[in-house]
Amino acid sequence: MLRYTLKRLLSLAISLAIASLLIFAVIEVAPGDPASFMLGINAQEDTLAALRAELGLDQPKWQRYLSWVGGMMQGDFGTSYQYRTEVTDMIADRLWVSLPLALYALTLSTLIAFPAGIFAASRRGKAGDVGVMGATQIGIAIPNFWFAMMLVLIFAINLRWFSAGGFAGWDKGFFAAMKSLTLPAIALALPQAAILARVMRSSLLDVLDEDFMRTARAKGLSRGAALRRHGLRNAMIPVLTILGLQFSFLLAGGIIIEQVFYLPGLGRLIFQSISARDLIVVESVTMLLVFAVILVNFLVDLAYAAVDPRLRART
Amino acid sequence: MSLLTITNLSLSIAGMPILRDVSLTLAPGEVVAVTGESGSGKSMTALAVMQLLPGQSKATGKITLDGHDMLALDEPALCTLRGDLAGMVFQEPMTALNPVQTIGAQVAETVRLHRPDLDPSTQARAVLDRVGLQNIPLSRYPHELSGGQRQRVVIAIAIACGPKLLIADEPTTALDVTTQAQILTLLKRLAAEDGMGLLMITHDLAVVAEMADRIVVMRDGEVVEAGDTPALLAIPQHPYTRALLAASDHRVTLPTTAEQAPLLRVQNVVRDYKLPRTTLFVPAGTHRAVDTVSFDIKRGERVGLVGESGCGKSTLTRAILGLEPVQGGQITLDGMPVFNAGKPDLSVRRKMQVVFQDPYGSFNPRHRVDRLITEPFHLLEEPPKDRAARIADALTTVGLSPDDARKYPHQFSGGQRQRLAIARALIIRPELVIFDEAVSALDVSVRAQILDLIADLCHQYDLTYLFISHDLSVVRTITERVMVMRQGSIVEEGETETVFSQPRHPYTRQLIDAAPTLPKAV
Numbered sequence: 001m002l003r004y005t006l007k008r009l010l011s012l013a014i015s016l017a018i019a020s021l022l023i024f025a026v027i028e029v030a031p032g033d034p035a036s037f038m039l040g041i042n043a044q045e046d047t048l049a050a051l052r053a054e055l056g057l058d059q060p061k062w063q064r065y066l067s068w069v070g071g072m073m074q075g076d077f078g079t080s081y082q083y084r085t086e087v088t089d090m091i092a093d094r095l096w097v098s099l100p101l102a103l104y105a106l107t108l109s110t111l112i113a114f115p116a117g118i119f120a121a122s123r124r125g126k127a128g129d130v131g132v133m134g135a136t137q138i139g140i141a142i143p144n145f146w147f148a149m150m151l152v153l154i155f156a157i158n159l160r161w162f163s164a165g166g167f168a169g170w171d172k173g174f175f176a177a178m179k180s181l182t183l184p185a186i187a188l189a190l191p192q193a194a195i196l197a198r199v200m201r202s203s204l205l206d207v208l209d210e211d212f213m214r215t216a217r218a219k220g221l222s223r224g225a226a227l228r229r230h231g232l233r234n235a236m237i238p239v240l241t242i243l244g245l246q247f248s249f250l251l252a253g254g255i256i257i258e259q260v261f262y263l264p265g266l267g268r269l270i271f272q273s274i275s276a277r278d279l280i281v282v283e284s285v286t287m288l289l290v291f292a293v294i295l296v297n298f299l300v301d302l303a304y305a306a307v308d309p310r311l312r313a314r315t
Numbered sequence: 316m317s318l319l320t321i322t323n324l325s326l327s328i329a330g331m332p333i334l335r336d337v338s339l340t341l342a343p344g345e346v347v348a349v350t351g352e353s354g355s356g357k358s359m360t361a362l363a364v365m366q367l368l369p370g371q372s373k374a375t376g377k378i379t380l381d382g383h384d385m386l387a388l389d390e391p392a393l394c395t396l397r398g399d400l401a402g403m404v405f406q407e408p409m410t411a412l413n414p415v416q417t418i419g420a421q422v423a424e425t426v427r428l429h430r431p432d433l434d435p436s437t438q439a440r441a442v443l444d445r446v447g448l449q450n451i452p453l454s455r456y457p458h459e460l461s462g463g464q465r466q467r468v469v470i471a472i473a474i475a476c477g478p479k480l481l482i483a484d485e486p487t488t489a490l491d492v493t494t495q496a497q498i499l500t501l502l503k504r505l506a507a508e509d510g511m512g513l514l515m516i517t518h519d520l521a522v523v524a525e526m527a528d529r530i531v532v533m534r535d536g537e538v539v540e541a542g543d544t545p546a547l548l549a550i551p552q553h554p555y556t557r558a559l560l561a562a563s564d565h566r567v568t569l570p571t572t573a574e575q576a577p578l579l580r581v582q583n584v585v586r587d588y589k590l591p592r593t594t595l596f597v598p599a600g601t602h603r604a605v606d607t608v609s610f611d612i613k614r615g616e617r618v619g620l621v622g623e624s625g626c627g628k629s630t631l632t633r634a635i636l637g638l639e640p641v642q643g644g645q646i647t648l649d650g651m652p653v654f655n656a657g658k659p660d661l662s663v664r665r666k667m668q669v670v671f672q673d674p675y676g677s678f679n680p681r682h683r684v685d686r687l688i689t690e691p692f693h694l695l696e697e698p699p700k701d702r703a704a705r706i707a708d709a710l711t712t713v714g715l716s717p718d719d720a721r722k723y724p725h726q727f728s729g730g731q732r733q734r735l736a737i738a739r740a741l742i743i744r745p746e747l748v749i750f751d752e753a754v755s756a757l758d759v760s761v762r763a764q765i766l767d768l769i770a771d772l773c774h775q776y777d778l779t780y781l782f783i784s785h786d787l788s789v790v791r792t793i794t795e796r797v798m799v800m801r802q803g804s805i806v807e808e809g810e811t812e813t814v815f816s817q818p819r820h821p822y823t824r825q826l827i828d829a830a831p832t833l834p835k836a837v
Contacts, residue, residue, distance in 0.1 A: 211410040217367055219425045219472060220398030222390065224497075229411045229424070308415055309456045 001312055004305050019290045020072075020182045024065050027283050033057075037277045046055055055081065068283070077284040082276045087284045090269065095288075097167055098258075098266040101181050101188070102250035108189035109196055110244065116193070117200025122227055124205060132197065140195025148187035148260040165262035184261045188254055192246045193307060199242045203235040210234070236307045244300035248293040318343045318512040318784075319364065324376035326359060328369060333359050334536045336376070341512045343479065346503065348515040348527035348544075352559075352758040353729075356536040357516045361482045365403055368395050381479055399429040402473030404502075406485035408466035412457040418443070418468045419453025425475040432648040442471045446501060462624075463494035467501070474505060480504065484516040491623040491785065496829040499526055518758065520563045521788075521831035524548055532556050548834055553702055558760060564833055566792045567762035567770035572615035577613040578649060578777070578779055579635070579747055583641030586630050588623075604630040606803035607644070611745065612781060617773065619794035619811060620783045621826070628783050634753050635781070637664055648747065665694035668740035670733070672752035677736060678724040684710075685720040688739040695743065709738040712775075714768060730761035734768065741772070748780040754789060766793055787830045792816050799823045 010093030035051040036043060052058050056067070071078060077087035120132040156164040168180040206215065208231060216226040266285060273281035305311045319341040326334040333456075334356045341347045349357045362368050364378055366385055378385040381400055385393070397403075405411045413421060422442055423435035430438070439453060446467040457465055466486065473481055483502060487495035503526060506513040517523055523530055524544065532543040532555065540553040551557045586605035612618050622628050623666045633639045635646055637659030646653050651663045668691060671677045678687050685706050692698045699705055707717035713734040724732060733753065740748050754762045766789065772778050784790050790797055790811070797814050799807040799822065807820040818824040 211405060211407055212413045213406065214367065215403075215411045215469065215472065217415070218365060218397055218403040220394045220396070220428050221424075222394050230416070233415050234413065310414060310458050 001305065004312055005302065008298050008301045012294055015294050016291060019294070020069055020287060021065070023283055023286050026070065027279050028061060055079075064097040069143045072284070072287065078280045080273075080278055080281050082273070082278040082281070087281055090281065091266070091285060091288060094172060094264060094266045094269045097181075097264055098251055098254070100177075101184060101254060101263070101265065102247060104178070104181055104185040105188035105192065105250050105254075106243070106247050108185055109193040110243070112189070113196035113200055113308065116197040117204065118227070118232070120197070120201045121204035121208065122224065124208075124246050127200075136197050139190050140193070140198075144187050144191050145256045145260055147190060148184070148257055151183045151187055152260070165260070167263050181263075184254070184257050184263060187257050187260070188250055192250070196239065196242055196246065197247035200235065203229055203238045207231045207234045233307055237304060239301050240300050240307070244296050247290075247296050251292055262297070317341060318381055319514065320377070320379045320650040321360070321364070321393050322377040322379075324360070324363060324374060324378060326356075326363060326368070326372060326374045328373075329371040332536065334363070337533070337536070337538055339531050339538065339541065341480070341514055343512050344506065344510040345529065346506060346515060346527045347511045347529045347531060348517060348523040348531060350517055350520060350530045350559075351533035352518060352524050352760065354535070355533040357518075357533050358484055359536075360533070361484050361514060361516050363401070364480075364482060365401060367397075367403075378386050395429070398473075398478070399476045400478055401480040401482065402476070402478040404466070404469050404473050404481065404483040404486045407489050408462050408469055409489070410463055411469050414457055417456055418451070418460070419455075422453075422468065422471050422475055425472050429476045438475065439471075442475045443468070445505070446471045446474075447497075447657075461494075462490055463497060463638065466490065466494075466498055470498075470501065470505070474511075476511070477509060478511065480512045480514065480534055482514045482516070485518065486515070487522065488517070488519070491621065492787070492826060493829040495522075495831070497524070499831075502526075513625060519831065520548075520560060520759070521833050525831050532559065544660070545834075560761040560833065562763040564788070565759075565766055567766050569617060569793070569795065570774050572613075572777070572795075575614040575616075577611040578614045578616075579781075580611050580647045581611070581635065581644070582646070583644035584608045584631070584634060584646060585642050586627070586634055586639070587642045588630075604803055605634065605641075607798075608803070608805055609644070610798060610808065614746070615777050615779055616796065617779070617794045618781050619790035619797040620781060620800060621785065621787060621790050621797060622800035623785060623826075626800045628800055629751065631800070632669070632749055632781075632783060635749065636667065636669060661694055665743060666690070666745055667747040667749065668743070668745040669735045669751060670740050670753040672755050675729070678732065680724055682723075684722050684724070684735060687724065688735060688742055690739060691743045691745075703765075705742060709742040712741060712772070713738045717755060720741050726798065728761075730757055730764060733757060733761075735764055737765075737768065737772075741776075744776075746779060748778060750780055750782045750784075752784055753782075755784060755786060762789070769793060787815070787827060788832075 001311060035048050035055065035057060039047060039051060049276045054093075056064060068078070075088060077091065079085065080087050080090060082287060083090070116132050116136070120129045121131045152164050155161045162183050163180060166180065168176040170177045204227070208227070213226055213230060216230045217223070221229065232262075252267055252270070254265060258265040266289070270285045275287065317340040321337055321339050324334055324337040325332070337356070337360055339347065339349070349360060359368070362379065363374055364385065366388070368374065374386055376386070380396070383396060383400070388396070392706075412418070419439050422439040426433055426435040426438045436453060443449075443451065443453070448464060448467050448471070451460065451464065457468070460468065481502070486502065487498050499522065501662070502513060502515075503512065515526060517525070525713045527544050529542065530544050530547050532539050532553065534555050535662060540547065540551065540556045547556065548560065551560055569657060584605055585603065585607055587601040587603050590600040590602055608631060620628055620631070634641050637646075637653035640654055640657070648663050648666055651660060653660060653663045661809065688709055689702065689706060706720050710717050710719055714730065715734055715738070724735070727735065736753070754765050758766060769778075782790060782794050794811050796809065797811045798805045799814070799820065801822050807814060807818065807823045814823060815827060818827055
């Protein structure tokens with residue numbers, strides 16, 4: 001297990017190095033000069049040069065890459081071209097919204113999907129199964145921005161249980177903050193839950209046909225007990241894969257939902273930074289998201305090994 | 316007083332009749348074998364006793380197990396009986412165990428379910444010791460064990476609570492002969508020690524002959540004959556039983572061939588596999604699957620290759636076919652190397668064809684027969700002009716009709732599909748045919764027909780072949796010379812009859828002794 005973990009860690013480090021090079025290269029190739037963008041088209045050439053020197057844009061590329069990577073390692077992402085504030089602080093503020101939102105949505109989706117998938121699998125072909133599968137079909141088909149607006153209409157405007165948008169802030173207390181994240185989390189979670197429930201069901205159905213499930217029944221386990229004790233863990237690998245992908249998606253992919261609910265999250269930050277050519281912010285947020293995805297994959301790999309002893313042995 | 320009584324059991328699944336009026340009895344301590352070919356309903360009879368039938372099953376009649384009316388009990392009551400009063404062992408030990416739980420946990424679970432007064436892990440240890448796994452810790456996972464060891468774990472799960480009835484459904488079909496012999500001995504010993512009734516389901520009459528007190532022969536969901544083993548085998552009453560016995564011990568006569576020049580030469584062949592890397596900067600290790608093997612096959616010769624799983628026979632086959640490069644030595648067909656300058660030589664490849672074991676897996680289900688059996692044409696310089704005539708000829712040769720050319724493989728039975736595989740191999744008139752376990756998946760009566768077909772083709776075409784099998788009785792009748800392979804090397808080679816009647820190598824003797832045989836017909 002230790003060797004497996006170390007190997008995964010090594011591959012994590014290599015992936016990060018390659019990703020940082022790619023991100024840097026792509027941003028370099030992209031047209032547009034941040035200095036002229038900041039000063040406007042009428043700026044004097046010597047003012048531009050002074051600003052470029054101040055931003056470090058006149059240094060050779062490799063030197064800028066190294067100082068960017070070196071800075072990130074120390075938690076310093078540089079200074080935003082547009083706002084002239086520390087990128088680290090900007091990201092941290094946004095992360096305090098996006099990360100809890102992603103975790104909240106993921107928890108909700110898991111809590112809905114697992115029981116729904118297990119229920120459907122244990123009633124294969126019966127009314128319960130058909131009902132759950134129909135519901136997930138709808139869940140996947142509905143666009144989440146429409147669903148988000150419906151939630152606002154019903155729970156914020158008509159029932160007035162929640163506010164229609166904005167983020168209360170953590171200084172208002174845990175429950176106030178979580179309350180303002182609830183509608184967005186539901187809007188994000190439902191389509192994910194629908195997908196996850198389907199994966200859970202089909203994965204469980206595959207396992208139910210396995211010989212060892214018959215062995216379990218021959219021992220005297222009831223159908224339900226056999227499914228819980230022998231089926232679930234064997235069905236987890238595909239489910240964990242999807243969970244990992246969903247978390248990465250939820251962290252940055254909530255941009256539409258962030259717009260609908262007017263939340264100051266990472267998605268909106270990256271959108272605004274691209275419009276403003278604030279390349280240092282774009283680079284940093286992208287790198288952060290890449291790091292998150294790779295880290296989640298690493299955790300999913302560890303979870304695979306925890307679930308299936310055969311993977312531990314194969315390293 | 317019998318332990319198990321099945322009276323007039325009829326079963327249908329989704330309206331399809333599976334069993335009709337099956338009756339049998341089993342006394343405590345008795346070994347009863349239910350035998351028959353695939354589709355005879357023998358496994359369904361076993362599952363009906365456990366009430367583990369697939370969905371949409373409807374059973375009528377009566378099954379009484381130790382006083383319990385099994386068809387009348389509800390599910391919770393059945394759950395308390397399964398694993399406690401009756402245990403079951405299945406065919407496929409590789410998949411019958413949960414891969415993510417330790418074997419100790421899986422054995423202990425049966426104990427925990429039915430014997431709350433016992434300590435589960437102590438009892439699990441004791442049971443695993445009883446089935447001969449004294450040196451295997453409880454913390455092992457199934458993938459760390461061999462097939463035979465896994466089957467012992469499955470048996471341990473079944474007997475952990477000391478059941479009165481043990482049902483074994485083809486318990487040794489997936490195992491090598493030497494392992495099979497050990498598992499059969501174990502089952503017999505356990506039944507005798509515990510006074511347990513043993514219901515054996517098997518297609519193999521030879522296994523039955525050595526194990527059972529009584530035999531029940533089934534066909535198409537019905538019992539055709541039942542009786543004490545010696546009497547039933549000596550004087551079978553029903554024609555089907557007689558046919559089954561004859562087919563199990565089927566003999567063919569091969570034409571004699573004149574001494575000729577060698578066709579296939581295998582010289583000092585070595586085949587290494589790379590093992591997965593364990594450490595990043597250390598080169599990966601290798602596993603030697605075939606170790607300096609040399610032999611010749613002369614034109615017109617019928618040669619057998621026997622050995623247990625993992626002995627290297629399949630690896631050797633792939634090397635002969637030029638599918639994989641060898642790491643040492645040379646393989647030549649008619650003087651030409653099969654593997655030339657890093658790739659297989661097509662002009663050599665077209666002189667050999669292969670027939671595989673699985674008549675289901677070796678055909679693309681979406682292609683029609685004419686396309687399937689003409690696949691080897693791509694080896695030729697240009698496709699033959701008389702394509703239709705060749706197809707008709709090939710189909711007729713293997714006992715099928717030219718009209719079958721436009722059918723799909725699923726429209727044929729297993730035996731017919733194996734005939735198609737032979738037609739595919741013969742259509743370009745190869746000089747050498749390799750039969751790789753070609754009859755191993757077939758029922759005995761179908762197997763007898765295919766063996767007849769091969770013998771017949773020998774008379775017609777002077778066929779040269781290499782017949783690879785783990786089944787000694789088949790190799791004995793269908794080959795003139797045999798090679799015994801073990802751990803990558805050929806340990807014995809000689810005239811088939813001589814090797815079988817006077818084996819020189821201890822391993823050959825061990826194989827022959829382990830193989831179950833039918834008593835000689837009187």
